[in-house]
Amino acid sequence: MLQRRKEKTDKSNTSKYKAVRTGIFRSRIEERSNQILSESGLEFCYECKHIILLDKFTYEGKNYRELKYIPDFIVTHDNIQYYIEIKGFETPEFKLKWKLLNYYLYNNIEKYGDVRLVLIKNLKELNTFINERSSN
Secondary structure, eight states, rough: OOOOOOOOOOGBBBOSSOOOOOOOBBSSSHHHHHHHHHHHTOOOEEEEOOEEEEEEEEETTTEEOOOEOOOOOOEETTEEEEEEEEESOHHOOOOOOOOHHHHHHHHHHHHHHHHHHHOOOHHHHHHHHHHHHOOO
């Protein structure tokens, strides 16, 4: 039985998890989330800040890069910053980084103030988040 060859994809247009990059966004759901947030009237920015969770270091002659986290969106509402992560699929790496981010923010509350982490898995959850802020 003949098998079809898999079509080659332009690697510059896909992420490592096969999410299609659309312009500046890393996936279609991020692009759509940007549109929804723009229409909501909430103040937000896309990938505008990074947090160094672990500084670079050298151990036994091996150099290790810094570990940083870049929120997909930062929404500011009522003097609270919401770091929004749009994740259709949670990888083991993401789960670990998310846990480290929670720990880091917990231990640096004086530096970051009132920051809330929000994990959005679909557009319905994003709309719920927006509606809860709009009703205040």
